[in-house]
Amino acid sequence: MAPKKRKTTETANPDAARPSQRVTRSSTRNTGNSTGGEAAPPVQPVKPPTKKAKASKEKEERKPSQTSETEPLAEVKTIIVEACKQCHSFKVRALKVKDDLEKAVPGIVVEVNPERPRKGCFEIRDGSGKIFISLLDMPRPFKKMKDLDMDQVISDIIEKIK
Structure with missing residues (x-):
């Protein structure tokens, strides 16, 4: 069975004006296009932010704001846990x-992998570099x-912090 022929625009809508030439995306990019108008500047696609850009934004947001001299500075204890990403364990x-x-120490900040971890590494240390x-x-x-025994390790760290 042969396909049906489409109606032309002249029979479907006789009042519609047809352009003299076909306009395609590639023809609009050319400067010498036959439509008579100027070519539009090329549109740059918007790329989603990368993981690196997201991480840098998060680090900027986490930075503590500058405090005035009248406010007392609270000593915030920071613990860094460096864990390899090679295995789920x-x-x-x-x-x-x-x-x-x-849960055990109020006001403590624990960061897991603030930087890229080393391969096969599991290390717990405080912000000043003391290794637990x-x-x-x-x-x-x-x-x-x-x-x-992770419970024993955690209890030892809590004793050293307090």
Whole structure:
């Protein structure tokens, strides 16, 4: 069966004006297009922000605002947990440390991986660089980390902080 022929614009709408030439996207980009008008400047697509841009915006938002001299400066204790992203077990332990420390010590700030973590690394340290626990360059299956009693590690950190 042959396809049906389409109605032309002349029969469908005789009052409609037809352009003398076909206008396509590529023809509108050319400067010498036959429509008589000037070519529109090319439109630059808007790219979504990258992860790096989002992270830098978050860091800017997290920076403490400058305080006046009359306000007393509260000493905020910062703990940094560096956990490799190679295995899910690092993330589980890092989040457990973060949750438990924030519950046990009021006013503490716990950051998980503020910078890119090292491979096979699980380290807990304070903002000044004092290391509470450090397991570096662990090969799979990360036996040293999995053998840790996380509740005991967290209680030891709490004692050292207070």
